[in-house]
Amino acid sequence: MTVVDYKTVIENKQASNFQKIPVEWRLEKIPSPEEQKEVAPFIEPLLSDKELWITNVSAIELLENLKAGKISALEVTQAFCHRSALVHQLTDCLIEIFYDQALERAKELDSYFAKTAKLVGPLHGIPISLKDQFNLKGITTSIGFTAPHISKELENIVGQKETDQESYLVQILHDAGAVFYVKTTVPMAMFGNETSSNLSTTTHPFDRRKTPGGSSGGEAALLSGKGSVIGLGTDIGGSIRGPCVQCGLYGMRGSSNRYPYLGISNSYPHQTCVPSVTGPMCRYLEDLELVSKVIIDAEPWLVDAKVPPIPWKESVELDTVNVGIMVWDKQIKPHPPILRALKETETNLKKAGIDTLEVEPPVSHLEICDFLTDLYTCDDFAEVKKYAALSGEPLSDLIQRTFKLNGHIATLEDTFNASAQKYNYQQIYDKFWNSTAKLTKNGKPLDCIIMPGWASTSWKSGENMKIANVYTRFLNVLDYSVLTIPITTVNESDDPFERTDFSGEADKVCWEYYNKDFYLGMPVVLQLVCRRYEEEKCIALAKKLLPIIRNT
């Protein structure tokens, strides 16, 4: 193997990406985050009215217009390529750019439509962005490591794959008519709740001083910057939900393998106790429903052995609804705007005659978080270190500050104990959930629990350790279906207030991090939690409840 300098590899990769942006879309000068906090006002003047319209509406609306022949797949694709290039130059959210292929594909779709007057499938001409774990023929997958940019051989080692085969989900979406055009950044090995690696540091399009979260932060930055309409992320501890919470998006963490993971590269792909899941991230709830239905209607269980054969339910009965509200977990209190969102949620639901019930965790979420961290680091990060060593790069700063290793490699007995412990946590929570039937008016258990998605709505890049991450991870262990639901934005009423009930240092540090001026205008997003494999119910509840909660 040739000895290479990993820094040179990274510089070459960045230069090569820049070359893939057409000259006319390149920005002459990139303002600093302090000079230009927000992306939209800077890039929108560079887009045509049609491009602005295309990148602003839902995929559903684009499809209606495509079907009516009012716009072409090429126009749609071009608009998203253009806007994604601009968002990327300000947020560093793309790791793979392949606009040429995308435009070719769009032309083929237009040609099919011209000949048949039919759409090729339910996602005809819709650009879909993919987190850099998805495999597409001829496109590198690097999952946050530098080595895959050196050679195909190293890419296959890091991606734990033998061939240039595509992710199965890519095939499903392609067959439905989707257009792929970019892959988005991830932190090294997808570990961390920011999106920085030695290759890139992605920033938040609403405030470039801040992080879009992680690990699907490249997706979230691109989507909230409107450089994409539908994206696909992955989540083993909040990697879809965190970025969606920080960026104001709808994101679904489905129960294990509801959405097929076959052929998606991953760290520790065979750690099956609490597996990573894939799921859609969108600006429109209807788009999230559409893409979910397309995926599940493909009957993925016939191809991916891990997918349970549960067809997509066309309708969910929601005559009377019981909504649980978990204001906080008694460990890390969320910031004032999140507390307000929860209060408004409860008040508005009650006003509309919907039965709500305040609930508290039946088991320590911090304890479950610690359990999950042990699973993440079960090999003392030997695999992560091995893949970093392939290029000579150090472990990312994010990994170094986030994970404390203890030198222990799990034994067979540890893996048995972990399986037992996960099942135990699930039993405790399921029993609690069933027991809510005794407390509701209609004698049925809660239909969902609405709770904070994170203790904070984003933070300054690099400061993730100040915001304890407790609201998403326990749900991976329980394997519940979870949808992030944007509720409001931080406003002038969200003043900080004094507290004396700190649960400990992490709670205090997080609480004191809040600064109204720093947060004004940022999105406030909650989690809507249903039970296992209730993705349809999450969506149906959000459709029913959000207009009430938002008072719209």
Next chain:
Amino acid sequence: MTVVDYKTVIENKQASNFQKIPVEWRLEKIPSPEEQKEVAPFIEPLLSDKELWITNVSAIELLENLKAGKISALEVTQAFCHRSALVHQLTDCLIEIFYDQALERAKELDSYFAKTAKLVGPLHGIPISLKDQFNLKGITTSIGFTAPHISKELENIVGQKETDQESYLVQILHDAGAVFYVKTTVPMAMFGNETSSNLSTTTHPFDRRKTPGGSSGGEAALLSGKGSVIGLGTDIGGSIRGPCVQCGLYGMRGSSNRYPYLGISNSYPHQTCVPSVTGPMCRYLEDLELVSKVIIDAEPWLVDAKVPPIPWKESVELDTVNVGIMVWDKQIKPHPPILRALKETETNLKKAGIDTLEVEPPVSHLEICDFLTDLYTCDDFAEVKKYAALSGEPLSDLIQRTFKLNGHIATLEDTFNASAQKYNYQQIYDKFWNSTAKLTKNGKPLDCIIMPGWASTSWKSGENMKIANVYTRFLNVLDYSVLTIPITTVNESDDPFERTDFSGEADKVCWEYYNKDFYLGMPVVLQLVCRRYEEEKCIALAKKLLPIIRNT
């Protein structure tokens, strides 16, 4: 801890069981297997006409009569208690006897019916026998070890449980009206395809020189001796299907956790790569359907986190059906009667206009069997040795002759590799299954594959090593739904024949074991294999195809 002699513990347990049989049901002299091969002719003269009728018909027919008030739950329970006591005395199939409780329960059900003219549930008054892994309050669970018969403390260690809680499935069946009266024998730690431990050696009620198979051989012996109408077994490599094949029964190995396992004691309960599953064993297909529906209709996924939320399908569309026939796996050729059953199956289906397709394994089943054996012995049987040591008993002869240990304890990497390998086998088989669409007349993939259930129909007790066990185990790794289907019995036409195509020594030894006279009259049972979580389809196909196959 008191020092005890494990042999004394076993003698005491046997004596205590004998005491639980009412004096009037005790046999004066137990003939030897050579003196009295078959159970039925010996015990049927001891039963009343009503007892004979009750123990002969289906649970469905019993329920009709219970509903019409023509028989009482007490009569039904008494008949099964009586017959089970007789079958046990000739086959050693029971490890726990609690007739008193059962009769009390039956009286309560009768009293409920007398008051309300209603059945308490869909299994009102139906006695159900349970393999000795199921936990019932106040009844010992020993999973083939002696230690649990010494003290409750040791029972809890062996059963890996903390309390006297019942298995969740026991609660579901109880709530549906079932009556529990016995628990049936298992081999030590449920390892082995006979049912012998230091506590007992269970024999076959059709020929007491033979084994009923294992590990659910106590259930199979009791059921085929008509001492039970519905039983519950478990299967991690053929433990439901083997005994059903050897004893002529319907048995369902559902896909993982389709039937809830919560609270069932087990060896290696947290080895989750290829988990043990529970499922029903019956003499009547309709009864197997009934009990399956009762279990799944209880929505067990709300209580047992491992159960996927897949409701029981009331109907399965079977307009045109494609049936695969796998005559043998090219490794171990089944005995002549089984080859005849497969031939008749194919011929009769074809004659009825059903599309059949002969298929061969896309991957070596022996290789998958070896993979599974590595999982069984992943801790070098440290757990089995530990539980045996609690009473000082040696490992059972069955374990000693069946398993060769190599001193290796699986590492974390081994567990990752096992997960990957399992998924790989599943992908290979699923691709193969999908590819059959190219070979069928209607262009759809096979609906099921009918194949041997075992290379032989039973064998002399203790000679399991002469009959290679390859037809059930690979299906646990693939996690397909499998139903055993009784087809015919060995008859005078089933002559042995010369072969020159032996795949190896195991094939030759198994083939040469066949002796027509030794097998005459024994049941010939095949496996009907569907894809994952297609238990309803297995049943629907069996209902449709069996009358055609059997020409009845």
